[in-house]
Amino acid sequence: MDSNKLSSTKANSEQHLRSEGDVNTTAARQQWNSNIQHPKTQALLERDANIFLHQAMSTPCLDSLQAAEGIYIVDSAGKRYMDFHGNNVHQLGYGHPQVVKRVSEQMASLPFSPRRFTNEVAIDCAEKLSEICGGELNRVLFAPGGTSVVGMALKLARFITNNYKVVSLWDSFHGASLDAISVGGEACFREGMGPLMAGVERIPPAVSYRGALPSPDGSDLHYADYLEYVIEKEGGIGAFIAESVRNTDVQVPSKAYWKRIREICDKHNVLLIIDDIPNGLGRSGEWFTYQAYDIEPDILCIGKGLGGGLVPIAAMVTKDKYNSAAQVSLGHYTHEKSPLGCAAALGTIEAIEQENLLAKTRDDSRYVAERLHAMQARYPLIGDVRGIGLLWGVELVTDQDTKQRALDEAEAVLYQCLNDGLSFKVSQGNVIQLSPPLIISRQQLCEALDIFERAIAQVSHDYNYEVKA
Structure with a gap:
């Protein structure tokens, strides 16, 4: 392959990779790594590069960590970062005492439960999940991770409907295994993988700011109608899988969209799988996010934060009427009823209840919205602000009319914030994703947003953007 083709291939690959996170092979990342002067960190990064298989979005590493507590991660040089990323496991931050207590007690009594046996903590956890889900969601299967749960949901949908075809959304992410990338909508995970799971149809997501099918009145209902069009044209559709709120670049559809989706699935006997x-x-x-839309899925997939940032655990929750696949091994996993995982999950749910974190999150959401919209009014670099709860996306553009993605500027904001002790991820190359731990204090939240605004102001100055008084 000649140098021009190699350059083009690399550019296309990097553009694909931007969809899920900030690219770690750019000049800005190389500059960041070259500025690391701490000998132990340098040595750890070199050892990491020499022993682990290299893969996109994980290699080379950003830094090395030695501790994590509360809302902070601490690197090997002792620098603390407010963690507004956390791989979505950090709803309770790190080392929450209620989760640690639950898991420590469990380790001392029953650390593992072999298959064919049950245990009280697993039953308690499943019953608690059914309680907080409400409605008809009262049947549970556990698994070690979210990707596995997605696979279980797809298998159950096939069995229930006798239809193997699935509709998903472009730009979606449902895990990195072969079945999960088959239904996912991001090219970076499918690139070079060859034939994948057959029968997947994708439709455009309900995107308000730069959608594929923009509506003059700003409505997103027609994106739901596209689902019905595909179901009727394709036939044999068994399931529709989607995040009710897209996490990475924070897409928040309307209630009307999700109510219409639910109606369409009911009308055509298509199972609605919500990846939460x-x-x-x-x-x-x-x-769970579907509860904000007053709908109920047929199958719910949960994980990541379920283990309180301490133990990997995920769950599929469905309805009693779908408890009909007893002869099928939907999730034949070694850690199927993990006492440690279930203890961590119970500790997480207890902490959220005891600290009234749901109400706190709704209150914090109003504060974050006010701060970010005020920044948007002042800095033309910010093209759009969108979010729900403590999940927010700030989209940076070079021009608010053309909505051209401000890729270099977003990277500059990221590294300025990292320098000042705030960590987050960048999606689609220009969307700053802010998802702090739910336990964050108002003072800490204010401090983090101050760091972010200073970075926006500095980058606006460096790139000659006009700032309004």
């Missing part, structure tokens, strides 16, 4: 793996457990100000 990144946003469940309070991120939206509700236990």
